[in-house]
Amino acid sequence: MVARGDLGIEIPAEKVFLAQKMLIAKCNRAGKPVICATQMLESMVHKPRPTRAEGSDVANAVLDGADCVMLSGETAKGDYPVEALKIMHYICKEAEAAAYHTKYFEELQRVTVKPTDTAHTIAIAATSAAVSCHASAIIVITTTGRTALDISHYRPTAPIVTVTRSDESARHCHLYYGVFPLHYRPWFACFRSAQWVSRYKPPMPIISISRNDCFSRQLHLYRGVFPLVYQSKDPSQPRDPDWPTDVDNRINYGITVGKERGFIHKGDFLIVITGWRQGAGYTNTLRVITAP
Template sequence: EGLNNFDEILEASDGIMVARGDLGVEIPVEEVIFAQKMMIEKCIRARKVVITATQMLDSMIKNPRPTRAEAGDVANAILDGTDAVMLSGESAKGKYPLEAVSIMATICERTDRVMNSRLDYNNDSRKLRITEAVCRGAVETAEKLEAPLIVVATQGGKSARAVRKYFPDATILALTTNEVTARQLVLSKGVVSQLVKEINSTDDFYRLGKDVALQSGLAQKGDVVVMVSGALVPSGTTNTASVHVL
């Protein structure tokens, strides 16, 4: 029933957890992987957080090493585009909780290194909205310039997630004055959120973004960075992408 109404559930949700254990009870086991891929894909398109969970490293409840199939399962979820992978029994009641967390982190880091940006993602004939077009252009610009960082001004998090949707090689630094947004963006893959007191103008954003980029170590002096913001438009709309040298 949840799968049949997934679009409505997604629209009403801040994010989705793909709980494969529950899915395996409700649908045939051979269908679970396809349901997982469908849900992750739709979450990315909708710019919603998606977490993949249940039995990811299940054998580590009793054993110090995962099976090769489990390692592949974690990597596959990351390649599909999930924002986060989650342990449950492995860390809650398993004999090797620290090892499970460490191995999962290692798999995540290794898989991230082979992921490419998805600039052809949603590359169809439909007309893009302004925010989407600007964010896509920012990712393409960052790729062409080999910029290590894309700095985004965001109030509710949508602009940062619109950039993340294309899986840039660059880290995404999201500056926000909204504490809730700063916390929520922690779950978004590839996004580093930074709470700031206020952003009074575009020039203020550029100054803040450069300062935070350098202070955080996400970029170095002389690096090219792409900065994304909304200028002279209502909150929620992004219409400007610019290139800066630190």
């Protein structure tokens, strides 16, 4: 949490912007979600529109690499809480479109310690492939959520649709940039996959599909991650006994939700990341497919 008000008490006012940029950069490099807060749209406590300086402040926080910008007094005691939220949304949307994702990706690659493990390697490859083929989404089939978080770290331009059986993983995925979690069905697991993907901040959304609803909620904190919790159609049979069929079912679920949300269309290129077997820690497969 980068609370500029508290920083202004501890350091001179003219150095607060440097502290903000330094702290956000360090969090981005470490793959930690970072929130920028305090007086983002302060004038909207009593006015229906923000000042232009406040709009620039919000946009620059996004361009600095913040995963989240937070409203406090504007919504807690302000006269225009809904309007403040909408304005914040519009500013962030424009700032995201203006961000130089490719340069960000290159810088993170440069500072990444080599050799990388399998999850990091897949995350880098997924982000690079999505940029090269202008993919509409990155679909991640995950038990733990780690792959989606890895990809999110590189800030792709496409959404990261993460399908998981764990509701906990799906919740956690909301913390990460670009991850869109889908809950496949309840299943306890961790969330490191989506987290590491988010760390590289690919320029497209990261759609993270998991069975763990808790981790899917947590992934909402990460920039660009859209966690989805997958629910099986037959409660008596939560998982298809045939592993390839089970994976295909979750991929189709992620594509369906992506179409409903409007960021996947027929004929779009999609990056799909899966594991070679059931369980956590087996993510090693990347495919480029066309949306049906």
